[in-house]
Amino acid sequence: MKISIAGTGYVGLTSGVCFAAIGNEVCCYDIDEDKIQTLKQGRIPIYEPGLKELLEKNKVKFTTDVKEAIDFGDVIFIGVGTPSRADGSVNLDYVDAVAEAIGKNIQSYKVIVNKSTVPVGTAERVSNIIKKHYNGEFDVVSNPEFLREGCAVNDFLKPDRVVLGCSSEKAKNIMLETYKNMPEGCMMVTDPKSSELIKYASNTFLAFCISYVNGLVQKYPNKDVNELTKYFKEKLNKKGFFSVGIGYGGSCFPKDVREFASFCGKQNNNSEVFKEIIDINEKQKLIFLDKIEKGTVALLGLAFKPNTDDVREAPSLAMAKELLKKGCKVKACDPAATEEAKKVVSDIEYCNNAYETVKDADAVILVTEWDEFKELDLEKVKNLMKGNLFFDGKNVFDKLEEFEYYDVGRGSIKFTDEEKEQEVKAFLNRCKDFADNIKDVCSGVGANAEEVLKGMMLDGRIGRNMFP
Numbered sequence: 001m002k003i004s005i006a007g008t009g010y011v012g013l014t015s016g017v018c019f020a021a022i023g024n025e026v027c028c029y030d031i032d033e034d035k036i037q038t039l040k041q042g043r044i045p046i047y048e049p050g051l052k053e054l055l056e057k058n059k060v061k062f063t064t065d066v067k068e069a070i071d072f073g074d075v076i077f078i079g080v081g082t083p084s085r086a087d088g089s090v091n092l093d094y095v096d097a098v099a100e101a102i103g104k105n106i107q108s109y110k111v112i113v114n115k116s117t118v119p120v121g122t123a124e125r126v127s128n129i130i131k132k133h134y135n136g137e138f139d140v141v142s143n144p145e146f147l148r149e150g151c152a153v154n155d156f157l158k159p160d161r162v163v164l165g166c167s168s169e170k171a172k173n174i175m176l177e178t179y180k181n182m183p184e185g186c187m188m189v190t191d192p193k194s195s196e197l198i199k200y201a202s203n204t205f206l207a208f209c210i211s212y213v214n215g216l217v218q219k220y221p222n223k224d225v226n227e228l229t230k231y232f233k234e235k236l237n238k239k240g241f242f243s244v245g246i247g248y249g250g251s252c253f254p255k256d257v258r259e260f261a262s263f264c265g266k267q268n269n270n271s272e273v274f275k276e277i278i279d280i281n282e283k284q285k286l287i288f289l290d291k292i293e294k295g296t297v298a299l300l301g302l303a304f305k306p307n308t309d310d311v312r313e314a315p316s317l318a319m320a321k322e323l324l325k326k327g328c329k330v331k332a333c334d335p336a337a338t339e340e341a342k343k344v345v346s347d348i349e350y351c352n353n354a355y356e357t358v359k360d361a362d363a364v365i366l367v368t369e370w371d372e373f374k375e376l377d378l379e380k381v382k383n384l385m386k387g388n389l390f391f392d393g394k395n396v397f398d399k400l401e402e403f404e405y406y407d408v409g410r411g412s413i414k415f416t417d418e419e420k421e422q423e424v425k426a427f428l429n430r431c432k433d434f435a436d437n438i439k440d441v442c443s444g445v446g447a448n449a450e451e452v453l454k455g456m457m458l459d460g461r462i463g464r465n466m467f468p
């Protein structure tokens, strides 16, 4: 198919290049001249492993001319940013602007696709905006992205699922043609609202799993929750999101949980469980800080996870802010995210590598589990430091004897086998509550709960056994 993509960020650019790689003709559009110039020179303005190489092998047209982009594609993907507003709601201004431009420039039938993460009902919203300017035939489809930053190319080309929310057979057939070379059995076709809800419910559930196990760490600070999570993975899902740590960050989970909480709150006043996910996570980011008084603190890692330069809502930023408030001096380094961090935090000392960062530090916090930090020469770290506090935010190391070492959720008291069974049952009860809430809100908006749960369970990290 001939495809146009509005927005060349983490989602739009990766999708555009990958659509070309699976045999489509692609035109990527952005309002940002500099970004488009960079792309025209074959350079990638974001850190996404493998994307540059894929672009070199596949022809993609780049333009800042919205009319050219709208004329080009039979299918037009909206892949622009949908950031949180201050009140936690989703800012749809960029989506609306693209819909407006489509309405003003569309001359014939096209399929317009919401690829960005958008609230339930946005397919209808986009359709209404287009109808204000155009009374010809078109369809709007929901096709949420399930791309993890740092492995987005792999996630696009080898997905657990491609979810299509279509309201006509014609649009469905065009979308199946667009995705024709995808792996067998990964396509799921449903209605637009169920598709929109699958995205929020999936991300919120994944964040729920992380906060659930981190909540157990907060509840049982002296117990070996880390070992219990191995039991969860064994009994429920080895790919489950049950790794304890200093909490989740990124541009997706925090934003999607806030939006889902607000959506459910409007439907059935049930936003408490989602508030708990957020509260546990915010507290988890700072669990080490009550052990740090004054002095110099070295943060190893700024990105919200390895293999990305993205620092949005990263635990590192929450820690830096709190440490500065305590009057600490903060030094930090990251293999990829320093430039992004500099845009949001100025009063910390950015270093070029781990050893420069830990020099003269009273405390070191391993924040992001980059491979570089896993291979640290710990003897050298100890000799460079002034103090000997070492906080391992992602349990990268085994108990380090040569430091006053702290990790996450690896207390000395073991859960008994019976207690482990109880904890799994308690978790599954919460999963049932989650599913019941989905059924409740779906009836409120005319989405299909069975389809939403089915779409969630196609995610290998969720799977059927969470919702028996």
Ligand code: UDX
Pocket (backbone or CB within 6 Å): 145, 146, 147, 148, 149, 150, 203, 206, 210, 240, 241, 242, 243, 244, 245, 246, 247, 248, 249, 250, 251, 252, 253, 304, 305
């Ligand atoms: C996520 C979803 O995985 C993806 O499907 C969706 O399309 C976009 O949002 P992303 O935010 O890029 O992707 O990162 P992901 O790899 O899912 O990790 C999210 C956060 O959870 C990271 O901060 C990570 O450190 C944390 N995490 C993950 C845990 O704390 N524990 C885990 O077990 C897994």
